[in-house]
Amino acid sequence: MAVHNQREGMALLRAMLDEAAGGQGRGAMVTGAIATGKSELLYGFADLAAGRGALTLTAMGAPSERGLPLGVLSQLVHNAPLSAPHRSVALGLLQEAERAPAAGGPDAEAVGNIDVRMVDALSTALLDMARECPLVIVVDDLHHADRSSQLCLAYLARRSRNARLLMVVSVPDDHAQSRGLLHAEVLRRPHCRHIRLGHLSPEGVRERLAGTAGHEAAAELAARFHELSGGNRLLVDALLDDHQTAGAPAERYGEAVLGCLHRADPGAAVVAGVIAVLGSPAQSVPMLRVSEAAVSAAVRALTGAGLLLDGRFRHEAARSAVLAAMDDAERSALHRRAAELTYQDGAPATEVAGHLLLAGDPAHSWAVPVLEDAAEHALRREDGVEPAIEYLKLALRSCDDDRRRAGIATRLVRAKWRINPGISTGHLAELAAALRDGHLGGGDAVVLAKALLWHGHSDDARDVLDRLGGSALDRETMAELAAAHAWFRTGCPSFVAHLPPLDDERAGGAGHSLGAGRRLEAAEALARTLAEGPGEDTAATAERVLRSARLDEMSLDTVECALLALTYGDRTDQAAPWCDAFVAEAAARRAPSRQARLSAIRAEIHARSGDMAAAVRDARQALELISPESWGVALGGLLGTLLRADAATGRQDAFLARAEGAVPAAMLETRFGLQYLYGKARFHLATGQPAQALGDLRLCGELMEQWGLDVPEFIAWRLDAAEALIRLDEADEARLLIKDQRTRCGFRSPRVHGVALRLLAVAGEERHRIGLLRRSAELLETGGDRYELARTLADLTHAHHAAGEYRRAWLVGRRVRTLAEECDAESLAVTLPYGGDAAEAGSATVLPILSDAERRVATLAADGYSNREISSKLFITVSTVEQHLTRIYRKLNVTRRTELPLRQW
Structure with a gap:
């Protein structure tokens, strides 16, 4: 069957009007999917017919008026521009027809609810009107008309062959309620035509958009709008409205979709709701308990209307609008039924669970x-x-099983922890109660203890661990405990005594799962690093764990322990790329808590590498991702890093003041408390408070020794305590601490050994200072800590200057300024004996030393002139030039002319 566009349809109707005006009765049925322009064509033609002198009667069917007898026929009469006599006759017949069934009695022949004689009389009255002038009857949405009006119009159509009458009606494609009657009574008549309208083509969409949005926008949007609408005019117009306001399909598009469904067959609208719930029509038959043919017909209708493509809504905004239009009970019931069907079909658990969530109250044991x-x-x-x-x-x-509920609650705590540890606190009391009632044990109890300790509830954490020791331990629990022992040794050493003891076999990993084995490996690597110092085997273990680690497969504790084993083992260059990769992965997985904890490690790596600006940036990001309150005792480690960075940069951090008060008192029972004390001490040293710094460092040292974590690669507290003592004029005691630290460290850490030599130089005799500082600088170059290197070079600058080695002081000072800028520690450069360029070095030091004659020779020699050229320019002998240069080299402590300052003397 040919599909017509608007212009073709209008041309056909005009031709039929001409034929009807010549006494050849005609009829036309306009069909098409929803929003193909049927109404637009009918009313446009009605206006055209009226303009050409035809008596035009119009009416529209509506679902709400299907039960109103002769409702559409009454519209035709009341809306018509009839003469008084014709109006009187027509209204009288309608009133009589409404009374006819009651007056006709049981023996009267009736068509529907109307006496057949009344039908004939009404038809005769209309045909009489057509004798005076052409009569055009237009009925839109005839499928919604009442049965009596449809029968009357069909009766009239059969008698209009030689009348000046044109009847034009519209119905949607394949409408079940209208196809039989209209097809039999209208379309099969030789004087009737079928005009089937289609949706807009891509070119048609472009033309429609051009009239409103302009040709340029139409060309840009036409293809996409056709894809989203199938050419449906209502949807195209709505898409344009949304594009102009929201830039994407939104509210107007959704409203247009609902408008189309409102005009569709009720069965099609129901199927659309099911498709919105399921995402596709695959399960519509069992969902609705209807025939497959009925569902297929509905899908065809919805596809023809431009709402579906391959059984799915063309855009999520359409699906969302259909779901939102349902009442809550209807939507929940559909999702509940969908959950049952997808579960029975063996669908993936996430698909079934999605329906269970939307149903809200799953009532099945599965x-x-x-x-x-x-x-x-x-x-x-x-x-x-x-x-x-x-x-x-x-x-x-x-869930109504207490033991299972405890396991679910534990997993919920772990999941919430990935986003924010603070939002999991509501479940801790429930889990503690489950433990007391015997419903929680094994690894879940360890998780509870860690969570309680994180939030500063140290007494409750000890109680959980004590209870765990009094219960039977299966192999899985022993595996978790083995990893927990190592974790508590490095994170919360005072709690180890409350853990159940492990036998040698299980402590070594026998029978552990792969995940538990990796957790144990990583925790043991960190424990060895903090107890014994860095080692090649330990670093290799940490890297092996990281190579096989993914945040979705392993506990974050595993990744953290492996990264910290490298970081505290003076292998920041190895730890940094791994940490960057895991930070990016946590961000991609939308796990802000994990991203924050990894950012805190990244800040520590930056601080140990001497990049203080990056350390502050990452530490601040960690505090922004989750609040200080949610950090719990771990906030101490993060604040320690911030304090050290502030000490280096010479700036107090405004963010720090807000966060500092949130540190729980239980922090000092953890490794994070050590980091906090160390950072605070560095901050006190930087702000001229050595006595306060010494107190924090001694407490830090006592705890480190007590817990067996006293390795200088982690925290070299003795060196910072020595610095505080030097400032308090206690140089002898300071040298003892430095010697002790060097003995404990040996030469395994160039960074620690380099800092120790710098402090020995400061505390020792001046004659040894330059040599010690040079050795310190060489070690720190190897150790990779640019900030400590800058501090050593700053001291070396002062030492050269004090020894009268001004050229060397200037050269070293220039390096200090470069490093200070890189480290964001420019306050180091402020203390140098002169500014940053050669002119300042000369004016401050060289001018008082050299004579006028020597300055003239030095100027030309520094500019690259040979002795003979200098002799010629200054009118002195070559021998005199050589004598001047000998004195200049001695005074400036240089050995060749290339070391002379480049300036005009």
């Missing part, structure tokens, strides 16, 4: 394990943390 399984799968995806939390929350609400 729902809880499905939700747990879905959460486990979701946590492996980059964007799965938040859905996993929702799955676990619903599983927790739906």
Whole structure:
């Protein structure tokens, strides 16, 4: 069957009007999918017919008036520009027809609810009008007309062959309620035509847009709008409105979709709702318990209307609008039924769980394990943390088994921890109660203890660990405890005594799962680093763990321990790229808590490398990702890094003042307390408070010795205490601490040994100072700490200057300025004995030393002139030039002319 556009349809109707005006009755049925322009064509033609002198009667069917007898026929009469006699006759017949069924009695022949004689009389009255002038009857949406009006119009169509009458009606394609009657009574008549309209082509969309948006915008948008609308005019217009206001399909598009569904067959609208719930029509038949043919017909209708493409809504905004239009009970029931069907079909757990979430209250015993399984799968995806939390929350609400509830609550705490440790606190009391009731044990109890300790509840954490020791331990629990022992030794050493003891076999990893084995390896690597110092085997273990680690497969504790084993083992160059990769992965997985904790490690790496600006940047980011309150005791480590960076840069951090008060008192029972004390001491030293710094450092040292974590690569507290003592004029005691630190460290850490030599130079005799500082600089070059190198070189600058070696002082000072700028520690350069260029060096030091004659010779020699050229320019002998240069070299402590300052003397 040919598909017509608007222009072709109008041309056909005009031709039929001419034929009807000549006494050849005509009829036209305009069909098409929703929003193909049927109404636009009918009313446009009605105006045209009226303008050409035809008596035009119009009406529109409506679902709400299907039960109103002769409702459409009444519209035709009341809306018509009839003469008084014709109006009187027509209204009288309508009133009589409404009374006819009651007056006709049981023996009267009736068509529908109307006496057949009344039908004939009404038809006769209309035909009489057509004798005076051409009569055009236009009925839009005839499929919604009442049965009586449809029968009357069909009766009239059969008698209009030789009348000056044109009847034009519209119905949608394949409408079940209208196809039989209209096809039999209208389309099969030889004087009737079928005009089938189609949606806009891409070119048609472009032309429609051009009239409103202009040709340039139309050319740009036409293809995309056709893809989203299928050429449906309502959708095209709505898309343009949304584009102008929102830039994408939005509210108007959704409203247009609902408008199309409102005009569709009710069965098609129901199927559209099911497709919105399921995403596709695959399960519509069992969902609705209707025939496959009925569903296929509805899908065809919705596709023809431009709403669906390949069984799916063309845009998510359409699907969202359909879902939003449902009432809550209807939507929940559909999702509940969808969950049942997808579960029975063996669909993935995440698909089933998605429907369970939207249903809100799963009533089946299989729902809880499905939700747990879905959460486990979701946590492996980059964007799965938040859905996993929702799955676990619903599983927790739906579960009535206390032991299982405790396990679900533990996994929920772990999942929430990835986003923000602070939002998991609401479950801690429930888990503690489950532990007391015997419903929580094994690795879940360890998780609870760590969470309590993180939030500063140290007494509760000890209670959990003590209870764990009094219960039977299976192999899985022993595996978790083995990793926990190493973790507590490095993070919270005073809690180790409360952990159940391990036998040698299980402590060594026998029978552990792969994940538990990696956690144990990483924790042991960190423990060895903090107890014994760095080692090649330890670093190799840490790198091996990191190579096989992904944040979705392993606990963050595993990654953290491996990264810190490298960082505290003076291998920041190895740790940095790994840390960067995991920070990026945490960001991609939308796990802000993990990203924050990894950013804190990155800040520590930057601080140990001497890049203080980067250290502050990463530390601030960590504090912005999760609040100081959510950091718990771990805030101490982060603040320690910030304090050290502030000490180096010479600036007090405004952010620090807000965060400092949030540190829990339990922090001093953890490794994070050591880092906080150390950072605070460095800050006190930088702000001229050596006595306060010494107190913090001695407490830090006592705890490190007590816990067995006293390695200088982690915190070289003795060196900083020595610096405080030097400032307090206690140089002898300072030298003892430096000697002790060097003995403990040996030569395994160039960074620590280099700092020790710098302090020995400061505390020792002046005659040894330059040599010690040069050795210190050589070690720190190797150690990779640019800030400590800059401090050593700054001291070396002062030492050269004090020894009268001004040229060397200037050259070293220039290097100090470069490093200070790189480290964001420019306050170091401020203390140098002169400014940054050669002119300042000369004016401050050289001018008082050299005679006028020597300055003239030095100027030309520094500019590259030979002795003979200098002799010629100054009118002196070559021998005199050589004598001047000998004295100049001695005074400036240089050995050749290339070391002379480049300036005009």
